Structure formats: structure tokens, C-alpha cells
Amino acid sequence: MRLRTIAAISAAGSCALALTGCTADKLGVVGPTARVGDTSPLQVSFASAPASLDPAKSCTGEDRQLLNSLYARLVDFGAKRGPEGTTQIDYTTIMPYLAKSWDTSEDGKTYVFKLQTGWKFPSGAPMDAEAVEFSLERTLTMGQCGSSILNDLYTDPPLIKDIDAPDHETVVIKLNQPDPQVLAALADTSGGIVDPTLVEANGGVKANEGNAWMDSHAAGGGAYVLSSYSAGTSAVLKANPTYGGLPPESEEIQITWVTSPSTQLLNVENGTTDIAFGLSGSALNSLKSKQNVKVVAYDDTQSMVMTMPNNREPWTNRDLREAVVKAIPAQDIIKNVLYGFGKQYYGPIPPSMPGYSEEHGQPVPANVEEAKKLVDKSGVKTPINVTLDILAGDQNQKALSTVIQSALKQIGINITVRTLTSSAWNDAVYNGKSQATLRFDGPALANAGYYLQYDEACSSVGTFNTGYICVRANTPLLDEARKTSDEAERDRLYAQLTKNWVEAYPRVTLYQSLTPFVLSTSVRKFHFSSSYDMRTWAK
Missing domain, CATH: 3.40.190.10 (Periplasmic binding protein-like II)
Structure with a gap:
């Protein structure tokens, strides 16, 4: 040994x-x-x-x-x-x-x-x-x-x-x-x-x-x-x-x-709470001027995504998926909904996780005119009606769904938002009943191999892989990357995997979370x- x-x-x-x-x-x-x-x-x-x-x-x-x-x-x-x-x-x-x-x-x-x-x-x-x-x-x-x-x-x-x-x-x-x-x-x-x-x-x-x-x-x-x-x-x-x-x-x-957002905010403001987590972007923004607290944000491995189950219509069409990615203004969402507590990227591995590819994981700029051309190219007849599932009580998802509705309407996609309890959301997402979903997700283990195995692997489709993402060329790359102890080789494999994934446009990646905690002075x-x-x- x-x-x-x-x-x-x-x-x-x-x-x-x-x-x-x-x-x-x-x-x-x-x-x-x-x-x-x-x-x-x-x-x-x-x-x-x-x-x-x-x-x-x-x-x-x-x-x-x-x-x-x-x-x-x-x-x-x-x-x-x-x-x-x-x-x-x-x-x-x-x-x-x-x-x-x-x-x-x-x-x-x-x-x-x-x-x-x-x-x-x-x-x-x-x-x-x-x-x-x-x-x-x-x-x-x-x-x-x-x-x-x-x-x-x-x-x-x-x-x-x-x-x-x-x-x-x-x-x-x-x-x-x-x-x-x-x-x-x-x-x-x-x-x-x-x-x-x-x-x-x-x-x-x-x-x-x-x-x-x-x-x-x-x-x-x-x-x-x-x-x-x-x-x-x-x-x-x-x-x-x-x-x-x-x-x-x-x-x-x-x-x-504390399930009441207003109560949690009040407890922070009056000094009853020393450390708080879970406040909305607007609440956090309101605390930036307070002298008795500070808001500290950390790079996290969790990201907000919109799934487009690749096995369901209309998402079997790759050009339509690319159109959706390019129609949604992710940078505006980070600025106006998250008040800066997010980082834009596009790819299967978030920037905070080892294995992220700087070359291939860059953000996709919003471009509505290009998105419209992609819809035309897809051949899918408009208007396209899609139901988007969000979690009840999640204020960020509620705000995001409104932005997404407005953005996709410009390219002929009508979004109906369906607000579900946690149990109903789990049933819809994990049993393949959801047409599109907002999901705040990250791996239990912060390594790319674990994350990709449940989130993108063809072998996990229908179980852990709720986006039904299967880029066939990535299967041998992921297998090799998970087994090697050579860090440089692993990064090379993940870079090629990211390139393949991005070319398939399998989902919308809205942002990586900059996870904020509120700390009393x-x-x-x-x-x-x-x-x-x-x-x-x-x-």
C-alpha cells in the first residue's frame, strides 16, 4: 500500500x-x-x-x-x-x-x-x-x-x-x-x-x-x-x-x-437573530444599509435551472431548446430578482465546482431576435403552450416564473405557471409528469462526477435525471472522468463533456447561487x- x-x-x-x-x-x-x-x-x-x-x-x-x-x-x-x-x-x-x-x-x-x-x-x-x-x-x-x-x-x-x-x-x-x-x-x-x-x-x-x-x-x-x-x-x-x-x-x-419571511426579517432587524438563512433577495437588499448586520455571500454548488424534459414535446427539438435558452435574460434576473446574489454560466458544471470549464461554460447572452429565428428553424408551430411547475412558498421561483413568462411570450411560447406543494412537485418531477420545472438543485457531494451521474447521465434518465438529458457522446467521458485520479486528465474530460452538453442545449441554467447568510455584527x-x-x- x-x-x-x-x-x-x-x-x-x-x-x-x-x-x-x-x-x-x-x-x-x-x-x-x-x-x-x-x-x-x-x-x-x-x-x-x-x-x-x-x-x-x-x-x-x-x-x-x-x-x-x-x-x-x-x-x-x-x-x-x-x-x-x-x-x-x-x-x-x-x-x-x-x-x-x-x-x-x-x-x-x-x-x-x-x-x-x-x-x-x-x-x-x-x-x-x-x-x-x-x-x-x-x-x-x-x-x-x-x-x-x-x-x-x-x-x-x-x-x-x-x-x-x-x-x-x-x-x-x-x-x-x-x-x-x-x-x-x-x-x-x-x-x-x-x-x-x-x-x-x-x-x-x-x-x-x-x-x-x-x-x-x-x-x-x-x-x-x-x-x-x-x-x-x-x-x-x-x-x-x-x-x-x-x-x-x-x-x-x-x-x-421561521416560515414567515416578514417575521424572519424583523427578527434580524431587531437583533433577535444572530445568523439567518433563507431570506429573499429583496429582503437581503433591504438589509445592506443596516448598521447592525452584514450580508455575506458565498460561491455555492447549487444552481437554479429550468428543466425541459428532453423526452417530451416540444423539448425533443434541439433548436427550440436553444431558442428558449437565448430568450431568457439571465443577467437581468440576477440583477433585478436576486439583487446580485447569483452568477451566470451555461453548462453542466457550476463555476464553484472542480471540473468547471472556463472555455466551454461561459454564459449564453440573451438574444431575442436570434431566438425567434431558431423557433422558425425548429419547424415547431406556434403558439406553443407549456406548463411550468414551481414550488409553493418559494418567492424567488414565483418572481422568476413571471420573467420567464414574459420572455418566452416574445418567441411564441405561452407559459402557464402551476404552483405545487412540495409533495405534488416531487410527484410531478420524479414521476415524469412535468412539462417544465423550475428547480433549485445541487449535489450532495460537491464533485462533478457525482453531480453528472445523477443529473445528466443516460443511465439515470427517469430516476435521478429528471431532465431526461442524455448526450450519448458524454457517457464514456463521464465513466473515464469518474475513475481517473489524474486531475489534469479529469479536467480535460469534463471540458469535452461540457462542450458536448452545451451544443445540445438540454436545459436552461439561470444562475449559480451566491448563497447569502445574514450575520449580526x-x-x-x-x-x-x-x-x-x-x-x-x-x-
Whole structure:
């Protein structure tokens, strides 16, 4: 075996080997240090709530809100400097966490992790190799979202062949094929390590089924414990006294889910909330002049797209799809609807994600006259009637649909907007009933291989690939890119894949999100992650 990754080295050598509790050590700032500043509970608000607290079921961004705080994992993502004195996740770097080091076999199919010793769950049970084996096997057995993520969307055969704990300090993971992204999968919240004694006492593990108790309880040994939880309303996190890493920055975090936009804005303005996420573009714009808060935006891997299911009329016509892309004024949307909290591009990989092609992923300028010519060229008779599905309660989608209606009417496409509840939207989109959809989407794993496998791959059409996008020439390119560990070769493959994709004009890419958080001026530390890592949030 050859050493692929070694333990992190801190600037002063005193931050040990784990990221935990000292995320800043990845930037050369080390702990441990005593907590400073305001010791009152940190107040955090989100606009939408998780459906489950179980790492094995974490599908959406909402599901991930608490998981980084409640569960440790074998490895973690790195960090880099962010705007306004904050830090943000670095998807290109994998750091030790419970695992202090690991070896990789020459064929890339066996990983041997050496664990830190002495870590325990709040119950007193050891967080050892047997707990890791139980946790990962549990996620795979349950067959929920976490299973797909740990397997990096490989299904036949699955990526993970075997997990073994030959002793208390060693975990061996064997793969059916090499996958350079398996460490990123293990760093995801789906790789959260659960207390086996607590899980077994509360429903255990059943094949292809969720655990109802875990939906609203925590069984982790992360930086925080779940002191109280009212689904969809509130949660209280308190620093875990048995945590094996350095203490989190805040002793207590009080979280509320506020569904009223006006109430969430008011709480920010009057200082009741320290950190807020989910405010509309107009609300964020109104806060820019406030002295007691600041709005900080981060490059994210999520994008707003309009799907044009390529298997349905009228979208089987490539020229018509190109006409739609060129008729919609994406730059105006970013300016007037998002108030600047977006970045324009066109392609299958967003600019914030490794693998993005500067050459082939550039924005497509709006050009109504050219779009009209393309409609004529398509031979599709106008007027064309299309139903566009949007999510109820999503103010951005509501505003976007109005702009799209107006833009496409100019080229002979009449848009009828259908506003659906979350369950009705899921039914329409995932069961092939939608003619067009606005979708705010991004991958659970921020790597292009995972994203393209579910979003664009021909083999995923009708399941994960809800746009029914199948560019045949890209199938071998994606297969090669997912397997290679040569970064330059992977970028070359993704550049060619992007070129092919753009030439097919398979959907409308409106923008990549510049994800905004509102921070009170009392907040002294903040780390951005699309999975909401609160370990260093503090005031």
C-alpha cells in the first residue's frame, strides 16, 4: 500500500490530528483556546426545516442543517478563507477527523483507516472501529439517500464491497472499483457515526427502511448534543462534554425555523437573530444599509435551472431548446430578482465546482431576435403552450416564473405557471409528469462526477435525471472522468463533456447561487458550508 493522505499538521503542532472543534487549524490558526466574547446562546434562524435528523436519510440541504454539529465522521472537508473575515468549505481538500490517517492500496480499491483513540459517545459507549463499521453498514442497509451518497451513485455493482473492523482502531473499506471521490463521500453528512447501542435500543436497522425514532432524535458523538427538538419549530444544541475533539466555539446554539419571511426579517432587524438563512433577495437588499448586520455571500454548488424534459414535446427539438435558452435574460434576473446574489454560466458544471470549464461554460447572452429565428428553424408551430411547475412558498421561483413568462411570450411560447406543494412537485418531477420545472438543485457531494451521474447521465434518465438529458457522446467521458485520479486528465474530460452538453442545449441554467447568510455584527466567527457546519459559529 502507498500512503495517499496523512494526518493534518497544525501550525503550532498542538491541535492534534482532528479537525474537530478547531476547524480554523486548517488555516494555520490553532487551539485549544478558552471561549471568548459573548457567552449567551447563539441565535440561528432558517426559513425551512429538515424532514429527518438521520444521517442515513439526509437528502436535502434542509436535512443537513444539524448533522455536522451532531455527528463525527471518519474524514472531513478542508477550509479556506472566505469573504468578510469568515472561512468556507474547501471541497478539494480532505482532512482527518475520527480517522487520524489512512492508506490506499495500489489498485485504489482498499482503504485502511487508523482511528484516534479514547473517543466516546455521550452514552459512554466507545466511538471505535466497530461503531464506524456499524454506522456505515447501517446506512448502506437502509437504502435511503445516504446509501446512494456513500456509494457515490454506483449501483451495479455498488461502490462499497465490504467494511471490516479487524481491531478497535482500524477500519478497512473495500471497493468494487477504484473511485478517487470515495473520501468525499465519507466526509459527507451521510458518513455520520452513530452510537450502536442507542440505535439498537430504538428501532434498530431494517433493510430498505428508515428509522422513525432517528428522524427526530440524535445518536451521535459530535461537537454538540441535541438538548431539545420540536420538528419544524426549534432545536437547542449544547456543547458535548464527552466530545473527543476540541470544544466547539459556542456553548449553546438555539435554532428556530421561521416560515414567515416578514417575521424572519424583523427578527434580524431587531437583533433577535444572530445568523439567518433563507431570506429573499429583496429582503437581503433591504438589509445592506443596516448598521447592525452584514450580508455575506458565498460561491455555492447549487444552481437554479429550468428543466425541459428532453423526452417530451416540444423539448425533443434541439433548436427550440436553444431558442428558449437565448430568450431568457439571465443577467437581468440576477440583477433585478436576486439583487446580485447569483452568477451566470451555461453548462453542466457550476463555476464553484472542480471540473468547471472556463472555455466551454461561459454564459449564453440573451438574444431575442436570434431566438425567434431558431423557433422558425425548429419547424415547431406556434403558439406553443407549456406548463411550468414551481414550488409553493418559494418567492424567488414565483418572481422568476413571471420573467420567464414574459420572455418566452416574445418567441411564441405561452407559459402557464402551476404552483405545487412540495409533495405534488416531487410527484410531478420524479414521476415524469412535468412539462417544465423550475428547480433549485445541487449535489450532495460537491464533485462533478457525482453531480453528472445523477443529473445528466443516460443511465439515470427517469430516476435521478429528471431532465431526461442524455448526450450519448458524454457517457464514456463521464465513466473515464469518474475513475481517473489524474486531475489534469479529469479536467480535460469534463471540458469535452461540457462542450458536448452545451451544443445540445438540454436545459436552461439561470444562475449559480451566491448563497447569502445574514450575520449580526456580534458574530465573530462563521464558517460557510452547504451542509451548515456550526462547530465554529460564535459571537
